[in-house]
Amino acid sequence: MGRSPCCDKVGLKKGPWTPEEDQKLLAYIEEHGHGSWRALPAKAGLQRCGKSCRLRWTNYLRPDIKRGKFTLQEEQTIIQLHALLGNRWSAIATHLPKRTDNEIKNYWNTHLKKRLVKMGIDPVTHKPKNDALLSNDGQSKNAANLSHMAQWESARLEAEARLARQSKLRSNSFQNSLSSQEFTAPSPSSPHSKPVVGPPRCLDVLKAWNSVWTKPMNEVSVASASANISVTGLARDLESPTSTLGYFENAQHISTSGIGGNSTVLYEFVGNSSGSSEGGIMNNEESEEDWKRFGNSSTGHLPEYNKDGINENNSISFTSGLQDLTLPMDNTWTTESLGSNTEQISPGIFVETLTDLLLSNSGDGDLSEGGGTESDNGGEGSGSGGASENCEDNKNYWNSIFNLVNNSSPSDSAMF
DNA sequence: AAGGCTCGCAACCGCCTACGC
DNA sequence: TGCGTAGGCGGTTGCGAGCCT
Numbered sequence A: 001m002g003r004s005p006c007c008d009k010v011g012l013k014k015g016p017w018t019p020e021e022d023q024k025l026l027a028y029i030e031e032h033g034h035g036s037w038r039a040l041p042a043k044a045g046l047q048r049c050g051k052s053c054r055l056r057w058t059n060y061l062r063p064d065i066k067r068g069k070f071t072l073q074e075e076q077t078i079i080q081l082h083a084l085l086g087n088r089w090s091a092i093a094t095h096l097p098k099r100t101d102n103e104i105k106n107y108w109n110t111h112l113k114k115r116l117v118k119m120g121i122d123p124v125t126h127k128p129k130n131d132a133l134l135s136n137d138g139q140s141k142n143a144a145n146l147s148h149m150a151q152w153e154s155a156r157l158e159a160e161a162r163l164a165r166q167s168k169l170r171s172n173s174f175q176n177s178l179s180s181q182e183f184t185a186p187s188p189s190s191p192h193s194k195p196v197v198g199p200p201r202c203l204d205v206l207k208a209w210n211s212v213w214t215k216p217m218n219e220v221s222v223a224s225a226s227a228n229i230s231v232t233g234l235a236r237d238l239e240s241p242t243s244t245l246g247y248f249e250n251a252q253h254i255s256t257s258g259i260g261g262n263s264t265v266l267y268e269f270v271g272n273s274s275g276s277s278e279g280g281i282m283n284n285e286e287s288e289e290d291w292k293r294f295g296n297s298s299t300g301h302l303p304e305y306n307k308d309g310i311n312e313n314n315s316i317s318f319t320s321g322l323q324d325l326t327l328p329m330d331n332t333w334t335t336e337s338l339g340s341n342t343e344q345i346s347p348g349i350f351v352e353t354l355t356d357l358l359l360s361n362s363g364d365g366d367l368s369e370g371g372g373t374e375s376d377n378g379g380e381g382s383g384s385g386g387a388s389e390n391c392e393d394n395k396n397y398w399n400s401i402f403n404l405v406n407n408s409s410p411s412d413s414a415m416f
Numbered sequence B: 001a002a003g004g005c006t007c008g009c010a011a012c013c014g015c016c017t018a019c020g021c
Numbered sequence C: 001t002g003c004g005t006a007g008g009c010g011g012t013t014g015c016g017a018g019c020c021t
Helices: A019-032 A040-044 A050-061 A072-085 A089-093 A101-118 A139-179 A204-214 A234-239 A284-294 A347-360 A387-407
Strands: A253-257 A263-268
Touching (some): A019 A040, A040 A050, A050 A101, A072 A101, A089 A101
8 A cells, every 4th residue: 555645745835834834833723723634734724734733733832842951860761761662752752741752862863872872882772882791791681681671561562552542542532522622732742642641651661670679578578589570460450551550650759679778769750740749759558569460470481472462361471581581589680690600780770870871971071981980990980982992981881880789879879 | 254064953754553434 | 355544653854053174
């Protein structure tokens, strides 16, 4: 089937929008809602195609757009989410209220991606370009597992999107009647299919990640210290497009327990907290309830992953990656459990430390100077420059992560 | 001061998918 | 079931501003 043109392009204007055009579009949408984008230009008196109008609206004119410099928290969130989701800008944008996918994409391409490259980190995989450095330690498996979790999250997002569309269909008539009476701004990247107003969707993989790796053992009622991970039961939260968010969506801080049981903040979402006047700090009760939902099984094996991300038992599962990896469900990973020797790694702060490093290097100066960390391992700070030094940068990068993990709690991070 | 270069961002392009008929 | 349409999404382009030589 050939691609149909979005509009009749003859005689239509292209290029930058003028203030007059903006005003026309804004006035029309505020009065009538956008309705059919295809029909909108004619009705609004614009010589533009509907697609151009939609983009102008969603990326620029919407009243709920935040413009200007990205905050450190936003940068951190973008990096973390990109590590998990890749170039799924719309998915990332759902976790950054008031930012559009286009803006996030541009910011990534013009700022964050360059930082990664400068550090010798592949901006696609978020791994050091020289993987040989990782071959004999736990980080390669760590990163692989992170990637694995991203696969999980991708499946979940797809399933959730489908459910959202179904839900939208069911409520379409209601929405239509509403839109004729009052104006509501569409959400950043999906004016129709996503909630118009509300807290950002949580990234369940992060929640799960934190739940598994950072929860003190005395809070984990369902697991023994050697229990294996199972995601059975998590997918039941997919029963509705919003149900996965219920106990997490308002969380701006996720209270976790780091090494040594120190309470700290792992991920901080800078989202709309409209549903929580307290900023949504997750308490122990919520965490435990969360955990019970997450880990009500200790089958020891991840069930089969199917095309829809949900199997007949209403659980999400995978077939690759972890089948040989048995990970203890306690506060830390040890490299012993990962096939190496004695170093301890806390996967719960893996992404955090990674992004801390990136952000602490947010200046465009020499990125290898001390790794930009608070590590007391000052010997790592060598000058950087050409590609020949990438190897050293990589060592510094991962050493810095290890040092951060071993020598400080996450709360020591300058980021928090 | 002027021309060239780089960077950032708005906007466009084209593919994909869902949906209605 | 197949086709046409609409909208979403990610990649890419083009242009203006600022910087450099």
